[in-house]
Amino acid sequence: MRGSAPTASGAGMRPVAPHGPRMRGARLLATAALAALVLTGCAGLDGATSASEPPLPLLTDTIDAAGVDPTPAAQASLAETALEVLDGIPVADRTEWDGYFDRAGSFGEGWADLDGDGCNTRQETLADDLDEVRFHRDGCRVDRGVLDDPYSGERVEFTRGQGTSELVQIDHVVALYNAWRTGAQELGFDERVELANDPLNLQATVGWVNDDKGSQDASQWLPPNEAYHCTYVARQIAVKASYGLWVTPAEDDAMREVLATCQ
Numbered sequence: 001m002r003g004s005a006p007t008a009s010g011a012g013m014r015p016v017a018p019h020g021p022r023m024r025g026a027r028l029l030a031t032a033a034l035a036a037l038v039l040t041g042c043a044g045l046d047g048a049t050s051a052s053e054p055p056l057p058l059l060t061d062t063i064d065a066a067g068v069d070p071t072p073a074a075q076a077s078l079a080e081t082a083l084e085v086l087d088g089i090p091v092a093d094r095t096e097w098d099g100y101f102d103r104a105g106s107f108g109e110g111w112a113d114l115d116g117d118g119c120n121t122r123q124e125t126l127a128d129d130l131d132e133v134r135f136h137r138d139g140c141r142v143d144r145g146v147l148d149d150p151y152s153g154e155r156v157e158f159t160r161g162q163g164t165s166e167l168v169q170i171d172h173v174v175a176l177y178n179a180w181r182t183g184a185q186e187l188g189f190d191e192r193v194e195l196a197n198d199p200l201n202l203q204a205t206v207g208w209v210n211d212d213k214g215s216q217d218a219s220q221w222l223p224p225n226e227a228y229h230c231t232y233v234a235r236q237i238a239v240k241a242s243y244g245l246w247v248t249p250a251e252d253d254a255m256r257e258v259l260a261t262c263q
Contacts, residue, residue: 055081055084055085055088056085056238056241056242058081059078059081059082059084059085059234059237059238059241060200060238062074062077062078062081062234063078063200063231063234063235063238066078066230066231066234068148068150068228068231069150069227070230070231075230075231075262075263076262076263078230078231078234078262079230079234079259079260079262079263080263081234082230082233082234082237082238082255082259083256083259085237085238085241086237086247086252086255086256086259088241089237089240089241089245089246089247089252090246090247091246091247091248091249091252092182092246092247092248093248093249094181094182094248095180095181095182095185097180097181101177101180103176103177106176106180106184106189106192107176107192107193107195107196108189108192108193108196108197111123111170111197112193112196112197114193114194114197118140119140119141121170121197121202122170123140123141123142124199125170125199125202125203125204126142126145126158126168126170126204127142128199128204129147129203129204130142130145130146130147130158130168130204131145131146131147131148132144132145132146133145136160141160142158142160143159143160144157144158144159144160145157145158146158147168147204147205147206149204149205149206149209149225150203150205150223150225150228150231150232151171151203151205151206151209151223151224151225151228151232152205152206152209152223152224152225153224153225153227154206156168156206166207167206167207168204168205168206168207169204169205169206169207169210169211170202170203170204170205170210171202171203171204171205171209171210171213172196172201172202173200173201173202173203173232173235173236173239174195174201174236174239174240174245175213175214175215175216175217176195176196176215177215178215178216178217179192179195179243179245182240182245182246182247182248183240183243183244183245183246184243184245186244187243187244191243195239195243198239198242200235200238200239200242201235201239203235209223209224217236217247217248217250217251217254218232218233218236218251218254218255218258219248219250219251219253219254222254222258229258229261229262230258230259230261230262233254233255233258233259234259236255237255
């Protein structure tokens with residue numbers, strides 16, 4: 001997603017997103033639709049048809065609608081749909097992995113540019129998640145902005161540059177090492193790169209929170225801001241369902257415990 005044309009001073013104003021603050025992209029919708037067929041099985045063949053939307057696309061829509069500060073009604077709807085999707089995700093132990101985790105070799109080097117617009121995924125995520133965005137003269141790189149961090153609840157000013165860029169990092173909602181040990185090894189390389197750059201699996205957050213999380217799953221770590229727990233877990237469920245990943249028994253229990261508080 002490119003910024004608007006830069007002004008004479010070289011700073012572009014952030015464009016208004018046509019479909020809300022986070023644009024998921026066609027690749028997510030296609031993946032969600034495919035995964036929904038797996039989750040719903042062949043119910044239509046034995047006459048158990050339904051006119052309602054399949055649970056996974058409905059969940060991604062509900063996550064978008066809930067935003068970063070959902071109402072109690074939105075949280076209840078989110079929890080109900082997330083539980084329905086979670087019921088279709090396999091539960092299994094992590095794959096044993098004692099060797100070196102080759103992040104670049106497994107999920108791609110750095111941030112990709114999957115839509116081919118010349119802007120990598122980090123810049124697109126910053127443009128989506130920050131307010132008051134000012135772009136570089138190239139119309140792509142984010143020079144300045146303000147992050148209302150849903151993970152910490154902090155409001156942070158972002159300035160691109162040495163010693164400041166790292167203060168706002170991009171979290172993988174489902175950590176890549178967690179994904180690697182819960183089914184991603186069975187995906188093709190291109191699909192793993194897609195997972196690592198999928199907007200649903202990305203969230204700008206303050207650096208200390210991202211560092212604190214590391215590769216932990218929901219049974220080990222939740223955002224400091226409790227008000228975002230429901231949305232955070234729902235996003236993890238949506239990502240895992242979209243890419244055919246499983247959850248561990250402890251992860252499944254933790255997700256259900258969180259979702260029970262949202263209703």
